[in-house]
Amino acid sequence: MYPTHFDYYQAKTLSELFDLLSEHGEEMIEFLAGGHSLLPMMKTGLASPDILIDLNNIEELHGIEQNETTTCIGAMEHYSDISRNNIVKTNCPVLAEAVSLVGDIQVRNRGTLGGNLAHNDPASDPPAAILASQATLHVHGPNGKRTIKEDDFFTGLYETSLEEDEILTKIEIQNIENGAGSYLKKPSPSSGYAMIGTAVVLHSTDGIIDTARVAVIGAVDHATRLTGVEDALVGSPATHESAISAAEHALEGIEDYMVMEDLQASAEYREHLIGVYAKRATMAAIDNLPK
Template identity: 55%
Template sequence: MYPDEFDYHEATTVEEAIDLLAGHAMEETELLAGGHSLLPAMKTGLSSPDVLIDIGEVDALHGIGVDGDTLVIGAMNRYSDLLDSEDARDHAPALTAAVERVGDRQVRNRGTIGGNLAHADPASDLPGAALASDATLIVQGPDGERTIPADEFYYGMYATDLDPAEILTRIEIPSAADAVGTYAKKPSPSSGYAMVGVAALLTVEDGTVESARLGANGAMDHGVRLEQVEEALIGKSLDEETIATAAEYATDDLETALMMDDLQASGEFRARLLAVYTERALEAAVDRAAAPAAAD
């Protein structure tokens, strides 16, 4: 199928993109990043923007680096850029683990980190990892920059705290160089998206969990923290019994009646999947925590 006609603009700076958004505020306008969600939606008629603003060549939106104890990721970095970055692997292991499970090589070579987070598809792989990583999203609009903690960014299906006049410019993640990060998901057999995905970021000292953050996607209509699981882990030995017990708390803070319910899985089934994949993410953390010791 072919999309409806639209006007196309290519921005070269963040400020130019913001001006274009303001200039077309009365029209249906979309930002074009990697295009993996937007372009199929346009071809099938699910989205018919009047204006496309391409931000792919905005230099300020690219780059990955460490600033002090913070990993800074430009919003237009592709998934493959993140996987090629030693800084990202060292400082954001949970996010890197989730990116490894995104789509296939072709998707990872075109899709962008910022596009994924801003699109807020409940079945995409990064919202849970952003929550587990304690990410902060930096957005810029006509009134300047503002910061949004990942915990406050998502609030519904395709719904975020990002204003239509704003652009997500970068993602900042506190260094987790001493932590282990994992991501476990049950992929949809039809699309590869997450029916349920769980990201975990743990600091383990002498077998005891000192800190824990877990985030999930696919279960609810937006990414969610699994705080009851975190509390059940901290101060405990990361053994089979602790993991199994903690995983059973996965749905405790969630309205199970509001869990995603579609042709692929009922809400009840997703609730069970959430516990199972929480356990698998934690089991993977045990393996990763043991790997450096084995190497030594």
């Protein structure tokens, strides 16, 4: 299918972008990042913007830099660059792992972290890593800048707390320091998207887990934390036995959400996978903890 008519603009700076937004404020606008969700939606009629603003040449949206306790990744950084970057691999290994498992090489070479998080597909891999790692999302709109904490960003099915005229500029992720983590996904055999994906970040002292963040995607309508597993892990020995018993609490804390059901998996099978992947990802994170 062909998309309906739209006008295409390239912004070269954020201020050019906001000029375009105010000029076309009454029209339906979409941002073109990697285009790997937007263009299929336009071709199938699920999105019909009047105006497409290309973000690729906005320098302020690129770059990866390390700060004292955080790592900042520009919204327009591609998955392949993020997964190969040594700063990210050292400080945010769970995100590096998650983006390395997105789609195929073409998707990873074009798709961007910012586009992925803003689109918020329930089966997208990076949101789990962002929730488990903890991050501050930097946002810019016509009225200025603001920040959103990871727990407040993913609000529903393809919904985030971004306003329509706001742009995600960079993602500031907590460095893992002396902790460890893992990301594991069960890909759908047909699409490669996750049926379930689980990210875990742990810190321990003298063999006892003192912080645990566990997040799942593909389970309910948006990325969410498995607080039952987290609570069970904190204070437990960093052993596989603890991972096994904590995973028994996998469905606690997500009772208010409806577990997804589609052609790939029934809700019952997904509930089973949530426990299995909570256990496996936690075991892998425990194995990665400094000895």
